[in-house]
Amino acid sequence: MKILPIGHVSLSQAVAGRLSGSVLDGSIKAGEQLPSERELIQQLDISRATLREALKAMEENGLIEARAGVGWFACKLDADNLAAARDLAGAYRQLGAEKTPPGGETPSGPHRLPASSEKPLHVPNLQTDRLGTFEFISWWEKDKVRDANVMVVGAGALGNEVIKNLALMGIGHLFIVDFDTVEAANLSRSVLFREGDTKRSKAQVVASRARSLNPHVHVQYLDGDVTTQLGLGIIRRMDAVIGCLDNREARLALNRFCYWMNKPWVDGAIQELLGLVRTFVPGRGACFECTLTEQARRDLSLRYSCPLLARQNILLGKVPTTPTIASIIGGMQAQEALKLIHGMPVEAGKVVHFNGLTNEMHTSAYVPREDCESHWVYGEVIELPARASRTTLSEMLRLVRQDLGSDAVIELDQELILSLTCPSCHTREEVLRPLEAVTFEAGHCPSCGLLREIELTHEIRGDETFLERTLSSVGVPPLHILRARNSSEFRFYELTGDLSETLHFRHFENPEAVSAIPLRERISLGEAVEPDEGDKGPAAGRIVLHDEKTAPDESVP
Ligand SMILES: [Zn+2]
Numbered sequence: 015m016k017i018l019p020i021g022h023v024s025l026s027q028a029v030a031g032r033l034s035g036s037v038l039d040g041s042i043k044a045g046e047q048l049p050s051e052r053e054l055i056q057q058l059d060i061s062r063a064t065l066r067e068a069l070k071a072m073e074e075n076g077l078i079e080a081r082a083g084v085g086w087f088a089c090k091l092d093a094d095n096l097a098a099a100r101d102l103a104g105a106y107r108q109l110g111a112e113k114t115p116p117g118g119e120t121p122s123g124p125h126r127l128p129a130s131s132e133k134p135l136h137v138p139n140l141q142t143d144r145l146g147t148f149e150f151i152s153w154w155e156k157d158k159v160r161d162a163n164v165m166v167v168g169a170g171a172l173g174n175e176v177i178k179n180l181a182l183m184g185i186g187h188l189f190i191v192d193f194d195t196v197e198a199a200n201l202s203r204s205v206l207f208r209e210g211d212t213k214r215s216k217a218q219v220v221a222s223r224a225r226s227l228n229p230h231v232h233v234q235y236l237d238g239d240v241t242t243q244l245g246l247g248i249i250r251r252m253d254a255v256i257g258c259l260d261n262r263e264a265r266l267a268l269n270r271f272c273y274w275m276n277k278p279w280v281d282g283a284i285q286e287l288l289g290l291v292r293t294f295v296p297g298r299g300a301c302f303e304c305t306l307t308e309q310a311r312r313d314l315s316l317r318y319s320c321p322l323l324a325r326q327n328i329l330l331g332k333v334p335t336t337p338t339i340a341s342i343i344g345g346m347q348a349q350e351a352l353k354l355i356h357g358m359p360v361e362a363g364k365v366v367h368f369n370g371l372t373n374e375m376h377t378s379a380y381v382p383r384e385d386c387e388s389h390w391v392y393g394e395v396i397e398l399p400a401r402a403s404r405t406t407l408s409e410m411l412r413l414v415r416q417d418l419g420s421d422a423v424i425e426l427d428q429e430l431i432l433s434l435t436c437p438s439c440h441t442r443e444e445v446l447r448p449l450e451a452v453t454f455e456a457g458h459c460p461s462c463g464l465l466r467e468i469e470l471t472h473e474i475r476g477d478e479t480f481l482e483r484t485l486s487s488v489g490v491p492p493l494h495i496l497r498a499r500n501s502s503e504f505r506f507y508e509l510t511g512d513l514s515e516t517l518h519f520r521h522f523e524n525p526e527a528v529s530a531i532p533l534r535e536r537i538s539l540g541e542a543v544e545p546d547e548g549d550k551g552p553a554a555g556r557i558v559l560h561d562e563k564t565a566p567d568e569s570v571p
């Protein structure tokens with residue numbers, strides 16, 4: 015290759031810049047090994063000392079990492095190292111060119127936006143291009159926005175604002191989760207709801223309205239509960255998650271799921287004229303659970319000591335809000351997601367408080383807790399052609415044991431009620447349903463009326479009497495990632511057979527479907543689903559571990 019004149023940039027900086035450029039444009043992918051030092055020295059026609067210096071600069075900026083005895087590997091680009099990669103690559107591109115662009119004063123300071131020097135100059139046609147205005151924003155990357163997958167959990171006042179903004183900005187793929195229905199009182203503060211929407215599923219209504227705001231956006235909704243009905247494989251395929259929730263239990267669940275899947279999430283909360291926004295990034299500062307006070311922790315464990323009552327309580331305690339505070343906080347949340355999509359810096363583990371009475375805004379940092387139970391990022395996910403509604407517990411256990419050994423057990427994410435026993439008349443009822451599918455009322459003895467004792471489990475060990483039941487009948491959602499362990503390690507298995515039906519972003523693609531939203535059909539997860547005739551028995555040959563079409567290492571786009 016030909017090395018350009020050096021000017022004010024040293025040779026090692028130029029080499030670092032050239033390699034950073036390859037990481038940025040994807041010709042060296044995250045996790046990929048760089049060519050050997052010997053090959054690089056030959057290709058770049060430089061000395062070993064220069065190469066070492068360049069690699070050291072890249073390592074210090076978190077762009078590559080050394081693996082002892084193997085070589086150098088490219089790191090994943092994230093908010094931390096992206097700006098450095100661009101700076102290094104920019105220095106290389108500017109070799110021989112002017113130091114500062116004419117008339118250009120680069121903003122400086124800690125909040126400088128990453129300058130995307132690679133953005134080509136393009137003059138949009140504002141008559142025909144609905145997203146044309148954004149082209150004038152120096153850092154806006156059209157392709158990243160169009161390709162982004164963003165999940166919004168909660169479609170109330172905040173969720174309405176967030177989804178409105180995401181759709182207007184052309185965020186390409188929206189996945190919306192809510193289990194509630196629209197009621198008249200929601201109409202005063204939810205921009206996407208209409209008079210005739212009452213009793214309809216909130217998730218479904220906002221999904222259809224997002225499509226009508228911007229038909230280029232692909233939407234999907236889940237009329238279900240984020241704590242129990244959302245497969246982790248969906249979160250695994252998101253770029254950012256936005257929580258528009260009104261209770262601590264759902265936030266805690268979402269926080270754990272995002273941490274496990276190593277995904278950033280943006281929490282928002284509003285009450286009267288007050289609001290807050292906070293972005294949590296696994297491994298960077300505090301997570302949501304770290305922010306809970308001792309009292310809050312105690313409250314949660316009290317609730318969990320009566321599991322049937324816990325869910326009921328979540329539905330109480332609604333707080334009064336206004337559409338104005340929802341716009342302010344929802345706007346900030348959508349903006350944080352936009353920054354995450356662009357790989358721009360976000361203030362992870364910090365909270366922005368907005369006081370609408372005094373118009374004061376202040377930011378403070380939370381202290382991460384060393385012993386926080388949420389801090390766990392799942393390892394490699396093994397993709398299996400299994401499906402929640404078809405695969406039985408015994409089939410799943412067989413697959414897991416082929417991989418992890420005969421002592422492996424499956425850990426369920428939600429408690430399974432095995433039986434209810436009356437403390438007075440001692441009658442025992444076999445239940446075999448996930449905790450969330452049984453109401454507080456149903457927990458009482460039909461003859462004495464007393465609250466019955468619950469026998470729960472969250473482990474499948476292989477000696478159960480109900481192993482021929484399907485995964486979904488014990489509350490495992492489609493495209494979930496199951497956790498299994500033997501005495502020494504955990505491994506993670508995705509029900510990838512569910513992928514095409516469970517994550518498609520194709521709701522309301524048919525224009526007629528937008529106008530005719532059917533009334534809500536309740537998802538009856540956890541109903542005692544008897545395996546149908548064809549599902550009985552070991553179903554030999556239906557599921558093969560490490561199937562050729564779904565190799566475990568292959569990531570599904
Ligand atoms: Zn934490």
Ligand SMILES: [Zn+2]
Pocket residue numbers: 436437438439440441459460461462463464
């Ligand atoms: Zn009884």
